[in-house]
Amino acid sequence: MDQLRELFESGSFWAQGRNGNDLRRMLAGSQAAVTAWNQRRLVGFGRATSDGVYRAVLWDVVVTQEHQGLGLGRRIVKALLEAPPLVASERIYLMTTNSSGFYERLGFQTVESQRLMQLIHNSNPTAIK
Ligand SMILES: CC(C)(COP(=O)(O)OP(=O)(O)OC[C@H]1O[C@@H](n2cnc3c(N)ncnc32)[C@H](O)[C@@H]1OP(=O)(O)O)[C@@H](O)C(=O)NCCC(=O)NCCS
Incomplete structure (x- = not known):
């Protein structure tokens, strides 16, 4: 969990500041997760949620x-897409700020007809327990 937190801190902008407890809950609530390792070091990660049928x-x-540019990202996404709950899903979505070119190479298409909407909860979910 420490390595996952470090990977998010150094490699993402959206997943910084996450703590070990919440990361554990995040994994428990995900239907697929893929890790990439260089010996004992976590060097890549991806996860997915799915209803196993539609989305x-x-x-x-x-x-x-x-470790970027070596094909690891592609292997992580392909492994996620092959995981049972995803392989059975009718549509796979994702949100990306800077990496649409990466996902296009994997067959994803930008959707122009829909808008991303969000509702932000002010409180940290940890505080709701
Ligand atoms: C995006 C990311 C996961 C790609 O991982 P990676 O291991 O470097 O990607 P790969 O080496 O498997 O690249 C696969 C292909 O995508 C291309 N590619 C990689 N990142 C790209 C980007 N940001 N934009 C366009 N193309 C990209 C590669 O050139 C390669 O092309 P090829 O098929 O012609 O060889 C990685 O750069 C990363 O972690 N970025 C920071 C976090 C991030 O933005 N994640 C995406 C969140 S939605």
């Missing part, structure tokens, strides 16, 4: 900077 969403795909 799935990829989340938190990250490869450490020094």
Whole structure:
């Protein structure tokens, strides 16, 4: 969990400041998760949520900077797409700020007809327990 937190801190901008407890709950609530290792070091991660039939969403795909460009990101996404709950899902969604070119190479298409909407909870979910 420490390594996952470090990977998010150094390799993402959206997943910084997450703590070990919440990361554990995040994993428990994900239907697929893929890790990439260089010996004992976590160098890549991706996860997905899915209802197993209609919809799935990829989340938190990250490869450490020094391991980027080696095909790891592609292997992580492909492994997620082949995981049972995703392989059975009709559509797979994801959100990306800077990496649409990466996902296009994997067959994803930008959706122009829909808008991303969000509702932000002010309180940290940890505080609701
Ligand atoms: C995006 C990311 C996961 C890609 O991982 P990676 O291991 O470097 O990617 P790969 O080496 O498997 O690249 C696969 C292909 O995508 C291309 N690619 C990689 N990142 C790209 C980007 N940001 N934009 C366009 N193309 C990209 C590669 O050139 C390669 O092309 P090829 O098929 O012609 O060889 C990685 O750069 C990363 O962790 N970035 C920071 C976090 C992030 O933005 N994650 C995405 C969150 S939605």
